Amino acid sequence: MKGILVSYDFCTGCHSCEVACKKELGLGKEEYGIKINELGPHKYENGKKTGTWEWTFAPMLTKACDLCASRTEQGKMPMCVQHCQAWCMAYGELDELVKKLDGKSRYAFLTPLES
Amino acid sequence: MIIDYEEFENSIDPKAYHKGEWRWEEDGCTVTRTSHYSAPGCHDSCGLLAYTKDNKLVKVEGDPLDPAANGRLCMRCLDLVEAANNKDRLKYPLKRVGERGENKWERISWDEAGEMIKAAVKKLEDEGYGHESIFVANGTGRNTVWQVPLVAAALKTPNVGATNLSGQSCYAPRIFGTFAAMGDYLVTDVTQACEKRYSDPKWEVPDVLVVWGNEPLKSNADGFIGHWLLPAVQMGTKIISIDPVLTWWGARADYWLPIRPGTDEALALAWLNVLTQEDLVDHEFINYWCAYYDELKEHVAKFTPAWAAEISDVPEEDIIASARMYGSAPKGAIQWGLAFDTQVSAMEMCVTVTDLMAVCGNIDKPGTMKIIRNAFDVDAGESTSDIFCGSTFNKKLTAAVFGCEGMEFNGSVDSDAVNVAMESGEPYPIKMMWSQSSNALACMAFDAPRTYRAIKDSVEFCVYADPYMTPSAVAFADLVLPVSMSIERDSARTWWTPLRTMKKCTSYYEAKSDEEIVVWLGHLLNPEVFNRWPTAMDLVNDYIETALAITDENGNAVKPGFDLSFDLGADQRDAYDIHTKFRPIDSSKTAFDDLTESSCGYRYDEWNDTYEKYDKGMLRPDGGKGFNTPTGRIELISTVLPVWGIDKYPVHHENQQSVKWLNDPEYRKRYPLYCINGSRSYEFFHSEQRQMETMREFHPEPLVKMNPKTAEEYGLKEGDWVWMENECGRCMQKVTIFEGIKDYCLSAEHGWWFPEQEGAEPNLFGALDCNTNNLTHVYETGSHNIGAPRKTVCVRIYKVRPGDTMPGEQVTRLGGFRDYVNREY
Structure with a gap:
């Protein structure tokens, strides 16, 4: 199965994936194929991480995403991955991508609806 | 870890991305592999694939085969189609028909525009003013930096630089500081x-x-x-x-x-x-x-x-x-x-x-x-006007106007000195202004209200050249010229490395590129100098091949740009050679075509791709090891600073407002908060992109970050409009609660105007209402007039109430916020 691996500790919330996708899919205002969620900034006052900051960005796929099927057929990358300024997204077979997990950052797999 | 660069390079399908080709046909479009370098912004040049059809940009994506940006475009470049085809773009030269500020214009031809400019210059001469009474304004560092000084050359004035950018307080101080210590x-x-x-x-x-x-x-x-x-x-x-x-x-x-x-x-x-x-x-x-x-x-x-x-x-x-x-x-x-x-x-x-x-x-x-350094030593910049402006060079407005002693090292005009000239006519008045790709009133100028008064009261003829009508143009211009965007121009860049070209893909009505404007104006007003460049393309090629250097009467090369040993009188290099280090791969082609077609629009140079250059004799003009300084070493206590009239022992200085904030409890009670001016966002480059719907969707209004404690103390909540005010003026922005800021600090955005609003005065597209530069002042600068307090502004805050007088009204109709006394803020 194909999908996108995101090393979201490094996501900077730059919106490139969102805009690249919107333009490719011809989406309008408030419509996204991929959308970044933002958590924080917030300083922990409890638990083991007390005194440290949480400020995390993480993209999620919407119903509109088809992993840029028409692009990947031609050998091109999905728009979001191609334009990820933070180098934190990779596209491919999940079996292959899983080898990149190293426990040194938080990761998420994103897989869209099968059309 | 996701990054694996070799894996990334190997994963790029060479066929799908047309490796090695600079132009091809795809899906009914022409695709051009090129770099983007303003307009619109920024300081960088990312490689992109421009899809054009019927003389129109229809799609943009990043070029994964471009080593400079690896295809990873920001949201602004991804939105270029909206910028290039925007309904607000200027299509034709426009002549003012109402009063300044009324935003009333009439379409004219470029020939008529040329006649207006010639008549204005003749009037200036007939009234007995020298060409130094013309001020040429450029914006921040984009693909206008090597071109706009040639506007000054055409107009034969030495005075080119930023508008009320006090203390040359952007980037230049770091250049000067490193040069003082180590010459690079x-x-x-x-x-x-x-x-x-x-x-x-x-x-x-x-x-x-x-x-x-x-x-x-x-x-x-x-x-x-x-x-x-x-x-x-x-x-x-x-x-x-x-x-x-x-x-x-x-x-x-x-x-x-x-x-x-x-x-x-x-x-x-x-x-x-x-x-x-x-x-x-x-x-x-x-x-x-x-x-x-x-x-x-x-x-x-x-x-x-x-x-x-x-x-x-x-x-x-x-x-x-x-x-x-x-x-x-x-x-x-x-x-x-x-x-x-x-x-x-x-x-x-x-x-x-x-x-x-x-x-x-x-x-x-x-x-x-x-x-x-700039790739292949292509170094043309602001100093270019110095070698072409002629006899007015010695009248350049520098820090000497303020009594600064020591050798002048700032290639740009001293913008505080320009303000003095505008307000007082000393040492001579400013009668004419030409601003190209700068929206100073909304963005760059310290003390925007004062800048408004100074330009409006002194300048008798004013030209603005820009892709869009801007608040500054509405306020000041008598003539507005339409400028091409990056995608519509043949141009080149060296700001560091690699050397890059921008290939023209489309044209837009009667807009001219910055190069075309420069050549057009030069032939009109200063053919003796500008005959060297029959066309804009000749200028671009000459820029790559010689960096616009000249040969003086002794046969020596005179190069623009800043060089410590040259400025200290010890330059011995290539005395007779005006050429840069660029050599074409295909010598049958011009420099521009060679770069664009032989290497897909970019070329890296060996000099920059070398480490420990001091150990390889690459920094000093004499070819010896070491650094380009008087001692040949990095001078941890600089011997150059005293030559420039600056104390060689660095110490910490507080700006005037901070001194009062620290020592005067009454002042601190009145203005308890620091406003850190100029917080950046992904959506905008300075005052640009406010017309672009997608950018405004992501970021509709100016935001000021505020600690939750501060907000609670003032009874403010997320989304409230708040005034920030001090002895210089006031402006308003929308509160966003942010935990990561001290409770005595605010962080406000700059460059805001609203193209969708009324352009005529008093509103001026709202450019003065949210302008944090209403809170700043001119004439307070650091050593040798370098550096100025933009981010250390003390303010008070209170909620915006219905019926409050808007700053646009205050500035354009009610005489501003205060009396502007010459040479004091």
Whole structure:
């Protein structure tokens, strides 16, 4: 199965994936194929991480995403991955991508609806 | 870890992305592989694939085969189709028909525009004024920096530079500071000088990165793409963030040092104190390559971490620990930025931090600070006007107007001196102004209300050239000229490396490129000089081949640009050769065509892709080892500063408002908060992109960050409009509650105007209403008029109420916020 691996500790919330996708899919205002969620900034006052900051960005796929099927057929990358300024997204077979997990950052797999 | 550069390169399908081709047909479109370099902004040139059809840009994507940006475009470039085809674009030259400020225009031809300009220049001459009474304004560093000085050459005036950018307080101070210490400039090395990029076997990952006084991810300043740093962080680079505001860096840092605004120099001196007292320095590097280490150590002995903690509001133990972390790192880099320049300690700060790099040996070694120059020595810039403006050169408005002593090293006009000339007519009046790609009233100018008055009251004929009608053009212009965007121009760039071309893909009505405007104007007014460039393409080729250098009456080459040994009278290089180091691959082609077609629009040079250049005899004009300084070493206590009239021992200075804030309880009660002016966002480059629907969808209004405690104290909540006010004026922005800022600081955005609003006065597209420069003042600068307090502004805040007088009304109708007394703020 194909999908996108995101090393979201490094996501900077730059919106490139969102805009690249919107333009490719011809989406309008408030419509996204991929959308970044933002958590924080917030300083922990409890638990083991007390005194440290949480400020995390993480993209999620919407119903509109088809992993840029028409692009990947031609050998091109999905728009979001191609334009990820933070180098934190990779596209491919999940079996292959899983080898990149190293426990040194938080990761998420994103897989869209099968059309 | 996701980043694996070789894997990334190997994964790019060469057929799908047409490797090696610069232009092809695809899906009924012509696709051009080129680089983008304004308009619209920014300071960088990312490689992109432009899809055009029927003379229209229809689609843009990043070019994964471009080593400079690897296809990773920001949201603004991804939205270029909206910019290029925007309904607000200027199509034809426009002549003012109503009063200035009424936003009433009539379409005219370029020929008629030329006649208007010629008549204005003749009137100036007939009235007995010299051409120095013409001020040519450019904007920040984009693809106008080497062209607009030629407007000044055409108009035969030496006065070209920024509009009320007090203290040349953007980037220039860092150039001057490093040049004073070591004769060259330094940037964080993240492989950008090598075509192999992160797979360059020479490169090493920095151990510690100090992100100081800028948010590189959002600002992409100084020819440096902030996201270049991300692969290094993924590969293990640790972070120290020095910033009053929490950024992406601060939230991921081992140490975030939230300093009181404008106290960076105190912290820098204390770091030097720790490094020298605890002997965390690189003695081998110092012994071989530096001078005056003992003198530096003695000078900083008194600047203890306890002393700096008191000034900077950073705990002493954090100053010590972070200094140790930086000093102990085998490879350290300091990503320095705008806040170095926007304070009165700018020169001191820039030499001190150069020393911080030098004493740790973080100079031109892999993964440290790279010595960088413009690729192939293509160095044309603001100084170009100096060699072409003719006899007016000696009348240039410099820091000498303010009594600054010492050799002049600032190639640009002193913009405070221009303001003096406008307001007082001393040493001569400013009668005519030409502004190209600068929207100063909304963006760059300190004290926007005062700038409004100064230009309006003095300038009798004013030309604006821009892709859009701007608030500044409405307020001041008698003639507006339409400028082409990047996609519509043949042009070239060297700001560091690689050398790049921008290939014209479309045209837009009667808009002309900056090169075309320059050549058109030059042939009209100064053919003697401009006959050298029959066409705009000749100018571009000459820029690449000679950097617009000339040969003087003795047969010696006279080159524009700043060179320490040249300026100190010791230049011995290539005295007779005006050529740059660029040589075409295909000698049957012109330089532009060779670059565009033979190497897909870019070329890296060997000089920049070399480490430890000081050890290879690459920095000094005499070819010897060492640095391009009087001693041949990095001068930890600079011998150049005294020549420039600046104290060689750097100390910390507070700006006037901070002095009062610290020492006068009444003042602090009145203006209890620091407003840090100019917070960047991904959506906008300075005052640009406000017309672009997608950018406004993401970021509709100006935001001021406020600590939750501050908001509670003032009864404010998320989304409230709030006035920020001080003795200079007021402006309003929308509150956003933000935990990562001190409770006595605010962080406000700059450059806001609203193209969808009324353009005529008093509104001027709302450009004065939210303008944080209403809170700033001119004439307060640092040593030798370098550096000015933009981010250390003290204010009070209160909620915006219905019926409040808008700043646009106050400034354009009610005489401004205060009396503007000459030479005092």
